[in-house]
Amino acid sequence: MLYHDFLKDKLIDSLRLNFSDKFSSDIIDKSELTIEIPNNKKFGDVSTNVAMVFSKKFGTSPNNLAEKVINELRKIEVIEKIEKVGPGFINIFFKINFWHDQLKILLKKMERYNYKVKKKKICLEFVSANPTGLMHIGHARGAVLGDTISSVLEEVGHDVVREYYINDAGEQIKVLCNTINHHLNYNNEPINDLKNIYPGEYLKKVSKKMSNLLQKGEKKQLKNESEVVDVVMSDIKNDLREISVGHNYFVSEKKISNEKKVCILKNKLEKQKLSYYGYQDKPKSVDNDNWEKKKQLLFKSKNLGDETDRALLKPNGELTYFMSDIIYHQNKIDRNFDTLINIWGVDHSGYVKRLKLALEALNPNKKYNFEIKLTSLVNLIEGEKKKKMSKREGNYITLRDVVKEVGADVIRFMMISRNADKKIDFDFDLVLSKSKDNPVFYVQYAYARCMSLVKIFNKTFDCNFNEIDKNDFDLSHLILDEEKALIKKLCNFFNVIISSAKYYEPHRITNYLYEIAKDFHAYWGLGKVDTSKKIIMDENEALSRSRLFLIYAISQIIKKSMDILKINCPESM
Numbered sequence: 006m007l008y009h010d011f012l013k014d015k016l017i018d019s020l021r022l023n024f025s026d027k028f029s030s031d032i033i034d035k036s037e038l039t040i041e042i043p044n045n046k047k048f049g050d051v052s053t054n055v056a057m058v059f060s061k062k063f064g065t066s067p068n069n070l071a072e073k074v075i076n077e078l079r080k081i082e083v084i085e086k087i088e089k090v091g092p093g094f095i096n097i098f099f100k101i102n103f104w105h106d107q108l109k110i111l112l113k114k115m116e117r118y119n120y121k122v123k124k125k126k127i128c129l130e131f132v133s134a135n136p137t138g139l140m141h142i143g144h145a146r147g148a149v150l151g152d153t154i155s156s157v158l159e160e161v162g163h164d165v166v167r168e169y170y171i172n173d174a175g176e177q178i179k180v181l182c183n184t185i186n187h188h189l190n191y192n193n194e195p196i197n198d199l200k201n202i203y204p205g206e207y208l209k210k211v212s213k214k215m216s217n218l219l220q221k222g223e224k225k226q227l228k229n230e231s232e233v234v235d236v237v238m239s240d241i242k243n244d245l246r247e248i249s250v251g252h253n254y255f256v257s258e259k260k261i262s263n264e265k266k267v268c269i270l271k272n273k274l275e276k277q278k279l280s281y282y283g284y285q286d287k288p289k290s291v292d293n294d295n296w297e298k299k300k301q302l303l304f305k306s307k308n309l310g311d312e313t314d315r316a317l318l319k320p321n322g323e324l325t326y327f328m329s330d331i332i333y334h335q336n337k338i339d340r341n342f343d344t345l346i347n348i349w350g351v352d353h354s355g356y357v358k359r360l361k362l363a364l365e366a367l368n369p370n371k372k373y374n375f376e377i378k379l380t381s382l383v384n385l386i387e388g389e390k391k392k393k394m395s396k397r398e399g400n401y402i403t404l405r406d407v408v409k410e411v412g413a414d415v416i417r418f419m420m421i422s423r424n425a426d427k428k429i430d431f432d433f434d435l436v437l438s439k440s441k442d443n444p445v446f447y448v449q450y451a452y453a454r455c456m457s458l459v460k461i462f463n464k465t466f467d468c469n470f471n472e473i474d475k476n477d478f479d480l481s482h483l484i485l486d487e488e489k490a491l492i493k494k495l496c497n498f499f500n501v502i503i504s505s506a507k508y509y510e511p512h513r514i515t516n517y518l519y520e521i522a523k524d525f526h527a528y529w530g531l532g533k534v535d536t537s538k539k540i541i542m543d544e545n546e547a548l549s550r551s552r553l554f555l556i557y558a559i560s561q562i563i564k565k566s567m568d569i570l571k572i573n574c575p576e577s578m
Contacts, residue, residue, distance in 0.1 A: 007107060007499065008107055008496055012040050012051065012053065013038055015078060016038065016074060019073070020033070020074070022077060023073040023074070027062075032059075037059075038054070042497055048096050050098050052096050053095050055074060056070040056093035056094070057092065057093050057094070068092070071095055072089065074095060078097065082100075083100050083102070084097060084100070085099060085100045101484060108492050108554070108555070109475070111495060111496050120506075122163070124163060126163075126166075126343050126344075127164065127166070127346060128166045128337050128342040128344070129151055129154060129347075130168045130170055130337075130346070130347045130348070131147050131148060131169070131348035132245065132250070132252075133169055133170040136181070136237040137180070137237065138205065138237070138401075139207050139244065140404040140405070141402060142383050142402060142407050143382065145248060145407070145416055146383050146420045147348045147349070149248060149417050149420035149421055150348055150425055151167070151250075152167070152251070153417070153421050153570055153571070154378075156570070157502065157506045160506070161506045163506075167252045169256070170256050171256065172258050173257050174258045174259040175258075175329075180201055181203060181233060182233060183201050183202060184202045185211060185212045185233050187202055188213075189216060211233065231259070244408075247405065247413060248404070248413045248416050258329050258333065261332060262324055262333070266336075267328070267332070270332055273367065274317070279367070280302055281305065282300055283300065283314070284299070284300060285303060285314065285316055286314070303317060304363060310358075310362065311358060315363075317331075327359065331360070331363050334375075335368075338364065338371060343374065345375045346509065353379065354379055376509065378509060379425065379426060381425065381426050382429070383431055386433065386434075387433045411433065414445060414573050415445050418448075418570070418572055419444075421514075421515055421570070422512060423512055447522050447523070448519060448522045449567075449572075449573070449575060451521070451526060451559070452560055452563045452564065452575075453575055453576055455556050456560065458553065459471075459556070462553050465541055465549070475557075478550055478551065479550070479551060480554060483555060487531065488555060491555060492558075494517075494521060495558055502514070502569070514566055
């Protein structure tokens with residue numbers, strides 16, 4: 006049993022013994038109990054908040070509860086020292102052999118670990134870029150974030166459906182088709198009306214593809230909008246595959262927002278008195294002179310806490326994006342997902358509240374969780390200049406261009422290197438450098454260096470490390486402070502994965518990997534200063550075995566983490 010599970014059980018046992026008259030499983034929630042490894046080693050190997058969390062439930066002070074718990078924990082042989090700090094925090098120091106055993110337990114559990122989470126059916130919608138052009142690096146952030154969150158959730162045991170919502174209806178598709186028709190018939194003639202035409206070279210290439218699908222005549226005309234959407238979506242899917250992003254389902258807005266679904270929703274809204282025909286409030290950004298009142302179907306979101314009532318239908322009867330999104334998300338709810346997660350760009354921040362309000366109002370008795378994560382901007386930097394990225398002008402930097410320049414591994418790692426709401430500066434010079442400032446290289450190089458040490462060990466002692474029974478290894482030689490620190494950090498691996506899944510924050514894993522790599526490189530460097538601290542020592546096979554076991558554990562943690570993130574781990578660099 007790993008330290009956090011071991012200690013939680015011991016802490017709960019101590020509460021049961023000391024408060025037997027008040028103890029019940031109803032008031033004990035293990036999820037409230039934290040077991041943390043302090044950054045400063047003077048605060049112990051681990052620290053717990055047990056006294057702070059449960060003192061009120063047992064009708065005592067945190068100090069008193071802490072004293073009672075400490076008296077019980079002192080009986081545990083593997084605990085070297087235990088102390089109470091502040092208002093009731095407990096710091097615990099374990100004997101070194103405890104951590105040696107923990108390292109072996111960790112490796113045994115790498116193949117199959119019980120995360121002990123309640124399995125949920127989750128729908129995760131991400132990317133959902135309009136099919137009007139190629140993917141750019143901004144789309145890549147949402148793509149990688151959604152794909153990685155999905156992988157992490159699957160790792161801990163959830164059932165995840167990855168979805169892409171294709172916005173293949175509405176004004177942007179009309180403009181797309183206008184653009185293709187223009188290129189089909191007027192070739193290289195200049196575009197004068199940018200309101201009805203998308204600029205850029207890419208759609209010229211799409212028009213050439215479409216030309217082969219159309220009958221020859223004086224004037225070529227698209228008859229089916231879906232044909233051009235299919236061509237663009239094919240390119241989008243190819244670009245996503247280049248960065249190892251895939252979806253289970255591609256849901257068409259046009260198909261799902263059909264006349265039948267619209268009628269059903271309108272009737273439901275009317276029945277629940279959530280809609281009416283009226284006049285929308287004038288947006289603050291629009292001048293009085295440019296505002297014309299028009300009667301349309303509105304959702305009563307103002308009564309539910311929104312700033313204004315929102316349009317469901319345009320004055321001409323066409324669906325608004327809001328109406329289409331309600332239909333789509335209602336479809337998700339009707340498919341009985343426990344949790345809905347959307348990855349949207351930060352430009353959709355004003356849209357979150359109204360959609361959540363609408364779904365809550367329509368499903369008052371339905372239990373589900375709806376999370377929307379907004380991704381901040383990605384700035385492309387080369388040298389000291391920020392690269393311009395404007396899709397509207399048609400000269401934006403495509404994802405495929407960036408993949409060609411830096412590779413998929415770099416993109417995947419960097420897109421989840423920070424919390425979703427934090428801006429990312431994607432520095433081309435940095436991500437192509439071979440230094441500790443390049444986190445992707447730093448982590449991959451750590452793994453490659455581990456593999457190199459295995460080869461050196463095999464050559465030095467004429468053996469095959471992978472064929473040696475790891476259970477027979479004597480780890481008692483691992484007594485350096487740096488070794489203990491590394492072991493503790495490695496043993497925290499599953500906690501990192503659990504917290505990453507719980508909060509939908511894969512940057513916790515990339516941060517963890519960087520810390521592991523940093524500590525490993527520092528450990529490797531000790532031997533340059535002090536030969537007694539070299540990892541492989543020709544004259545001391547027993548010590549070399551112990552240290553290589555630690556190196557092997559590091560490599561397994563890095564490999565497992567990178568596999569979850571879908572990033573390669575080359576064995577040589």
